[in-house]
Amino acid sequence: MEQQTQVHSILGIDIGSVNTQATLIARVEGTFRFVARAQSPTTLEDPWSDVAIGARHAIEQLSQIAARPMLNDKGDVVSPEQPDGAGVDLCVITCSAAQPLRVVLAGLVSDLSLDSMRRAAAGTYTWVEDVIGLLGTERLSDEARARRIMSIQPDVVCIAGGLDGGAEVPVLDLVEAVTLGASLLDQAVRPKIVFAGNANLRSRVGQIVGQQTEVLMAEGNVRPNLETENLDPLMNELEVLHAHDKIGRVPGIAACAAWSALPMLSTARSLGHVIQYLSALDDQSRGALGVDVGAATTSIATGFKGNLHLSVRSDIGTAFGGTRLLREIGAAAILRWLPFELTEGELEAFLINKELHPLSIPQDTRELLIEHAITREAIRATLRTAKPSWYTDRQAALDDLMPLIDPIVGAGAVLTRAPRPGQAALMLLDALEPIGVTTLNLDVYGLIPALGLAALAQPLSATQAIENNGLLTLGTAIVPVGRARLGETILSVKISYEGGGDLEVEVAAGTLEVLPLSLGQKASLRLSPRRGINIGYGPGRGVKLPDVNGGMVGLIIDARGRPLSLPSNVEKRRQRIQQWLWDMGA
Amino acid sequence: MSGTVAYYPPETRVMPLTIIRRERLLPTPGKVLVNIQERLQATQIVAQADVTGEVRIVNIARVLRVPAAKAFRYLKVKEGDDVKAGAVLASRGVLSGARALSPVDGFVGRVDKSTGRVLIQVVAKPFELNAYLPGVVINVLASRGVVIEVTGALIQGTVGFGGESFGVLHVTASEPTEVLHAKSIDVSSHGAIVVGGAWIDESALQQGTQLQVRGIIAGSLEGRLLEMARSMAFPIILTEGLGKLAMARPIFKLLQGQAGREASISAITRTRWGITRPEIIIPLPADSRPALPSNVGMLLANNSRVRVVRGPHHGEVGNVTSVADQPRRIENGARVYGAEVNLDASGKMFVPLANLEILR
Numbered sequence: 022m023e024q025q026t027q028v029h030s031i032l033g034i035d036i037g038s039v040n041t042q043a044t045l046i047a048r049v050e051g052t053f054r055f056v057a058r059a060q061s062p063t064t065l066e067d068p069w070s071d072v073a074i075g076a077r078h079a080i081e082q083l084s085q086i087a088a089r090p091m092l093n094d095k096g097d098v099v100s101p102e103q104p105d106g107a108g109v110d111l112c113v114i115t116c117s118a119a120q121p122l123r124v125v126l127a128g129l130v131s132d133l134s135l136d137s138m139r140r141a142a143a144g145t146y147t148w149v150e151d152v153i154g155l156l157g158t159e160r161l162s163d164e165a166r167a168r169r170i171m172s173i174q175p176d177v178v179c180i181a182g183g184l185d186g187g188a189e190v191p192v193l194d195l196v197e198a199v200t201l202g203a204s205l206l207d208q209a210v211r212p213k214i215v216f217a218g219n220a221n222l223r224s225r226v227g228q229i230v231g232q233q234t235e236v237l238m239a240e241g242n243v244r245p246n247l248e249t250e251n252l253d254p255l256m257n258e259l260e261v262l263h264a265h266d267k268i269g270r271v272p273g274i275a276a277c278a279a280w281s282a283l284p285m286l287s288t289a290r291s292l293g294h295v296i297q298y299l300s301a302l303d304d305q306s307r308g309a310l311g312v313d314v315g316a317a318t319t320s321i322a323t324g325f326k327g328n329l330h331l332s333v334r335s336d337i338g339t340a341f342g343g344t345r346l347l348r349e350i351g352a353a354a355i356l357r358w359l360p361f362e363l364t365e366g367e368l369e370a371f372l373i374n375k376e377l378h379p380l381s382i383p384q385d386t387r388e389l390l391i392e393h394a395i396t397r398e399a400i401r402a403t404l405r406t407a408k409p410s411w412y413t414d415r416q417a418a419l420d421d422l423m424p425l426i427d428p429i430v431g432a433g434a435v436l437t438r439a440p441r442p443g444q445a446a447l448m449l450l451d452a453l454e455p456i457g458v459t460t461l462n463l464d465v466y467g468l469i470p471a472l473g474l475a476a477l478a479q480p481l482s483a484t485q486a487i488e489n490n491g492l493l494t495l496g497t498a499i500v501p502v503g504r505a506r507l508g509e510t511i512l513s514v515k516i517s518y519e520g521g522g523d524l525e526v527e528v529a530a531g532t533l534e535v536l537p538l539s540l541g542q543k544a545s546l547r548l549s550p551r552r553g554i555n556i557g558y559g560p561g562r563g564v565k566l567p568d569v570n571g572g573m574v575g576l577i578i579d580a581r582g583r584p585l586s587l588p589s590n591v592e593k594r595r596q597r598i599q600q601w602l603w604d605m606g607a
Numbered sequence: 608m609s610g611t612v613a614y615y616p617p618e619t620r621v622m623p624l625t626i627i628r629r630e631r632l633l634p635t636p637g638k639v640l641v642n643i644q645e646r647l648q649a650t651q652i653v654a655q656a657d658v659t660g661e662v663r664i665v666n667i668a669r670v671l672r673v674p675a676a677k678a679f680r681y682l683k684v685k686e687g688d689d690v691k692a693g694a695v696l697a698s699r700g701v702l703s704g705a706r707a708l709s710p711v712d713g714f715v716g717r718v719d720k721s722t723g724r725v726l727i728q729v730v731a732k733p734f735e736l737n738a739y740l741p742g743v744v745i746n747v748l749a750s751r752g753v754v755i756e757v758t759g760a761l762i763q764g765t766v767g768f769g770g771e772s773f774g775v776l777h778v779t780a781s782e783p784t785e786v787l788h789a790k791s792i793d794v795s796s797h798g799a800i801v802v803g804g805a806w807i808d809e810s811a812l813q814q815g816t817q818l819q820v821r822g823i824i825a826g827s828l829e830g831r832l833l834e835m836a837r838s839m840a841f842p843i844i845l846t847e848g849l850g851k852l853a854m855a856r857p858i859f860k861l862l863q864g865q866a867g868r869e870a871s872i873s874a875i876t877r878t879r880w881g882i883t884r885p886e887i888i889i890p891l892p893a894d895s896r897p898a899l900p901s902n903v904g905m906l907l908a909n910n911s912r913v914r915v916v917r918g919p920h921h922g923e924v925g926n927v928t929s930v931a932d933q934p935r936r937i938e939n940g941a942r943v944y945g946a947e948v949n950l951d952a953s954g955k956m957f958v959p960l961a962n963l964e965i966l967r
Contacts, residue, residue: 204717388939
């Protein structure tokens with residue numbers, strides 16, 4: 022705690038695939054607050070090939086904005102803070118610019134060990150290049166397995182299979198085949214093997230792999246028994262490998278690391294820390310969710326009662342991975358969110374041009390809405406990866422829908438730099454389809470990467486910076502769910518403003534409305550759903566919320582229904598999408 | 608954010624005369640066939656390597672019906688031995704004993720004593736690496752490849768489809784705005800690298816195949832033709848990107864001025880982790896040794912020569928007249944930092960910094 026009192030200023034540097042952001046958080050009148058931020062293009066590639074250069078560009082800009090020199094003559098961060106105000110007490114570095122780990126998963130049964138490994142791999146920056154199953158329809162010969170390893174040349178092969186005390190021979194066969202494939206590769210490119218299967222086999226696995234390549238034993242089977250899934254040990258091994266073999270090898274990262282007293286962290290993990298913290302606050306009957314749509318990666322972190330679930334899609338971002346998304350979900354899934362016509366060829370051309378010029382931004386509304394459509398589907402694709410790992414925390418009453426979540430935090434430039442706040446709010450609502458009552462926020466100052474790491478040394482920094490308006494509130498969203506005919510009244514809303522005045526509204530099924538409740542304003546709400554309609558407190562149960570904060574958009578009543586459905590008729594669908602944009606002031 | 612904006616944009620190189628060096632590397636260690644200071648033809652083979660292909664596993668223990676740990680005692684081969692199909696890998700007994708035979712021609716890649724298995728690797732045809740550039744070998748990287756240097760013009764494209772090629776530049780357009788149609792490609796384009804102006808028409812791709820062109824360079828290509836472009840037997844380089852975009856005039860002028868010369872082109876495009884841009888290299892004689900291209904990024908400043916990479920003026924080139932110190936609102940409502948650019952074709956415009964790249 023003594024160290025905590027000594028820290029007055031924190032410099033966060035987040036090295037992204039496209040941009041590097043520098044954020045200054047400092048104690049102002051005794052509490053941590055956001056002070057300033059700046060960004061500069063990441064200098065990972067030619068002609069720079071050194072991320073420290075981009076970090077210095079961003080810090081120089083930040084120094085200018087905050088009128089506080091932060092670099093010395095050698096270009097290093099000045100720390101601790103000097104008597105004249107120069108420098109900072111703590112510098113923290115997060116990074117999402119590293120290559121993901123290229124992973125092959127090898128297991129016995131698809132819906133057991135392999136599925137569990139898929140979820141574990143999704144917990145950090147990985148690309149699953151192939152899945153080799155020993156049993157099931159796609160049974161391969163030893164030769165074919167070895168060939169696959171040889172042709173893919175992955176960084177890591179994860180092997181699981183066999184419950185603890187269960188199957189042995191097939192698991193060892195799998196290990197042999199993988200080792201064989203690995204041994205045929207040049208020593209420099211041989212994949213490491215991570216074993217997360219039958220714990221009784223660890224020593225025999227070690228013997229089989231021998232000196233052929235490095236083998237790591239996860240501290241637990243991903244499926245110790247039929248009922249239990251244990252993802253953390255494998256996830257931890259993969260995260261350590263990514264930090265060491267990928268982040269650690271980003272050119273110039275060592276120079277940045279030298280500025281920081283704390284170890285570097287991936288941007289997604291930092292988001293996870295903040296969301297975990299938010300989920301442990303206040304009303305623990307609801308989870309917290311953070312979604313970060315970056316240029317190359319989309320991450321979703323959820324916290325339920327302090328338990329974190331992190332899902333990282335390193336293959337989908339707003340600049341890189343658009344064509345990958347297109348192959349995964351098809352053009353129609355993206356095009357359905359547009360209020361105008363766009364051909365599949367034009368969409369693919371748009372995605373490729375964006376990848377060729379990843380820094381570029383849309384100038385007109387048409388291009389902006391295409392980016393927003395891609396963002397919706399990037400989030401939805403990540404959500405599909407994330408959701409299965411929430412099962413143990415899900416609320417039994419609302420099984421087929423999203424669990425109750427409050428707050429939701431959006432991060433990443435496509436959300437936080439949306440020209441109109443209604444656009445960001447609509448993207449979050451369309452993509453996540455939350456239910457009940459939730460608050461939509463944006464990390465407009467880019468605080469989350471810094472706070473997620475700084476909180477490890479300075480827990481107060483995260484609490485105070487967030488409470489001191491560190492996140493921009495878009496508004497409270499009320500999403501009633503239940504069966505109703507279109508146009509039928511399903512909810513009565515009474516707003517009593519803190520400064521006086523009431524507003525009563527009858528909400529019809531199928532509508533999207535924004536009621537006035539602006540940023541800084543407070544009101545109490547009385548919500549009275551019709552019988553059978555649920556606003557998160559049980560079917561037909563109303564609630565009085567005494568202290569609801571306003572936001573940039575206002576109070577959003579999303580009665581469009583869940584799951585969200587769009588008209589199949591193209592013209593009607595485009596009209597509906599346009600109507601929703603207008604409804605949200607977007 | 609306020610104060611002077613220091614911005615280092617991405618760059619595209621359009622250089623009439625420079626020194627170009629390219630590393631040519633084998634995919635696996637092999638043999639380098641040329642020497643330092645040797646002058647090369649573009650199509651000359653500079654290195655070759657045996658690339659292994661298929662793998663066959665023979666379970667000796669199972670064939671000989673012996674425990675895995677004892678199988679290696681009966682082996683007749685060792686790791687690295689060449690074997691023919693039918694060659695005896697292991698045998699037990701003298702006359703009628705069991706024998707394990709190699710199923711293919713290849714070499715013994717590995718003997719796994721713990722499992723009693725022998726792995727035979729099939730050698731595919733040798734991989735041959737050509738020089739790509741008609742230049743001089745300035746470095747030999749033992750068993751991996753060479754570094755070749757040439758003086759000439761260098762133009763970086765934006766995206767390409769296909770691999771490398773070498774041939775005479777046949778400029779078919781008189782303006783960078785001219786669309787490349789089939790009729791622009793006649794028999795004189797046979798075996799040449801065709802240079803168009805704006806976008807490539809579908810008929811031009813078909814005609815290019817008919818006349819066996821060695822490559823097409825143009826401004827752009829419509830998205831609907833992507834699959835077709837990817838399936839062409841020759842490389843395609845787009846200087847601007849996808850859509851209907853004219854070629855940037857400075858690029859067109861440089862190509863037009865070198866019509867009839869030979870060029871090495873590479874359409875290989877990689878957008879991350881070791882960006883590889885498609886490129887056009889036109890070897891040229893030089894009276895004196897030109898400078899090596901700088902590997903230091905340039906700060907955007909007044910008079911910077913820039914190209915717009917997105918938005919309504921995509922592909923247009925101009926000079927920066929001022930870098931704005933405050934964000935401004937653009938058409939879609941966003942407030943962004945930008946620069947005033949005097950575009951050659953459209954005059955003075957405010958362009959977001961993020962949508963500019965430096966031409967040098």
